[in-house]
Structures are given as C-alpha cells and as structure tokens.
Amino acid sequence: xxxxxxxxxxxxxxxxxxxxxxxxxxxxxxxxxxxxxxxxxxxxxxxxxxxxxxxxxxxxxxxxxxxxxxxxxxxxxxxxxxxxxxxxxxxxxxxxxxxxxxxxxxxxxxxxxxxxxxxxxxxxxxxxxxxxxxxxxxx
Numbered sequence: 001x002x003x004x005x006x007x008x009x010x011x012x013x014x015x016x017x018x019x020x021x022x023x024x025x026x027x028x029x030x031x032x033x034x035x036x037x038x039x040x041x042x043x044x045x046x047x048x049x050x051x052x053x054x055x056x057x058x059x060x061x062x063x064x065x066x067x068x069x070x071x072x073x074x075x076x077x078x079x080x081x082x083x084x085x086x087x088x089x090x091x092x093x094x095x096x097x098x099x100x101x102x103x104x105x106x107x108x109x110x111x112x113x114x115x116x117x118x119x120x121x122x123x124x125x126x127x128x129x130x131x132x133x134x135x136x137x138x139x
Contacts, residue, residue, distance in 0.1 A: 003019065004018065004019060004020075004029040004032060004033070005017060005018040005019065005029050005030070005032065005033035005036070007033075007037065008134065008136070013118065013120065013136045013137055013138055013139055014037055014112060014114075014136070014137050014139050015121070015134060015135055015136035015137065016030070016033040016034070016037065016134075016135055016137075017132060017133070017134050017135075018030035018032075018033045018132070018133045018135070019130055019131065019132050020130065020131045021129070021130055021131070022131065023089055023131050024086035024089050024096075025086075025131070026124075026131035026132065026133055027063065027066055027084075027086050027089065027094060027096075028084040028085065028086055028096075029084075030063060030066075030067060030133050030135060031066065031067060031070045031081070031084040031098065032082075032083070032084060033135075034067050034070050034071065034114065034117070034135075034137065035070065035074065035080070035081055035082065037111065037112055037114060037137060038071075038074055038110065038111060038112055038113070038114045039074070039080055039103075039108045039109065039110055039111060040108060040109050040111060041080075041082050043107040043108060044080045044081065044082035044100055044101065044107075044108055045082070045100075045101050046081070046082050046083045046099030046100055046101075047099070047100070047101040048099065048100070048101065049097040049098070049099055050073060050077075050079060050081065050097065050098045050099070050100065051095070051096075051097060052066070052069050052070065052073065052084075052095070052096055052097065052098045053069070053093070053094065053095035053096070054066040054068070054069050054093075054094050054095075055092055055093050056092055056093075056094075057092065058091075059091070059124050060119065060122050060124060062091075062092065062093075062094055063122070063124060063133060063135070064117050064118075064119060064122065064135075066094050067117040067135065068116070068117050070084075070098065071114060071116070071117065073098060073100075074103070074114075075114075078102060078103040079098075079100050079101070079102060079103055080100050080101060080102075080103040080104075080108040081098040081099060081100030082099065082100055083098070083099040083100075084096065084097070084098050084099070085097045085098075085099070112139050113139060114137045114138070114139055115137075115138040115139060116137070116138040117135065117137055117138075118135075118136050118137065118138050120136045121134060121136055122134065122135060122136070
C-alpha cells in the first residue's frame with residue numbers, strides 16, 4: 001500500500017505531503033498528517049466520532065479550512081483523533097467524521113505546537129490517478 005503522507009522539510013515551518021486515491025482520501029490523509037505532526041498518535045484510540053465540516057471558496061481554501069477544523073478539535077476542544085472519514089465533498093463543502101478520544105497529555109504527548117494551517121506553498125494536484133496535497137503549518 002502506498003504511503004498516506006510524508007513530512008516535508010522547511011526552514012521556518014513544517015509541512016507534509018498527503019496522498020489519496022480520491023480527493024476524499026487525500027483530505028482524510030491530510031488530517032491524519034496534521035495530527036501526526038502535533039501529537040504522538042500511537043496511543044490514540046478512535047473511540048467515538050466527532051462531526052467535522054468546512055466550507056471554502058475553492059479547493060485550496062476548502063482544504064485549509066478542513067485542516068483548521070482538525071486543529072480546533074486538537075487544541076480548542078482537546079480531542080486527539082487517529083482516523084478521519086470524509087462523507088461528502090464538493091467544490092465548496094466537506095463534511096465527515098473524526099474518530100478519537102479526549103486528549104490526555106500523558107497518553108497523547110505534544111510533539112510540535114501547530115499555530116495554524118497556511119497557504120504558503122499550498123498545492124493540490126491530481127497526478128497519475130492519485131491526489132496530492134502539499135501543506136505547510138505555522139509552528
């Protein structure tokens with residue numbers, strides 16, 4: 001099975017490249033990549049679903065807003081998530097579920113404090129039948 005995402009090197013920020021066989025899977029894997037940058041995922045149990053949705057003017061803003069919602073759950077609602085499911089995706093709306101549990105600082109230690117999702121070098125493309133997103137995070 002091909003990799004779902006990889007971490008990208010950058011001088012001031014941190015980024016990732018997420019893939020998916022569909023746009024939906026790419027959005028799911030981008031959310032998982034964001035979580036993996038911020039916290040240790042090994043102990044996160046996908047105990048319950050949390051609804052997650054975002055709107056955007058275009059594909060790029062839609063992805064940034066989706067990932068910003070993931071970050072809100074992580075920091076604002078203190079939820080650690082280890083699985084994502086996109087149920088609906090069109091040009092201006094994405095909705096689905098994130099599966100996780102209340103964040104426990106002992107079981108889910110922070111790796112990097114992510115302040116936000118940026119548009120810096122943001123790229124979404126379909127290549128060879130697979131979708132790819134390059135995303136950089138403000139840390």
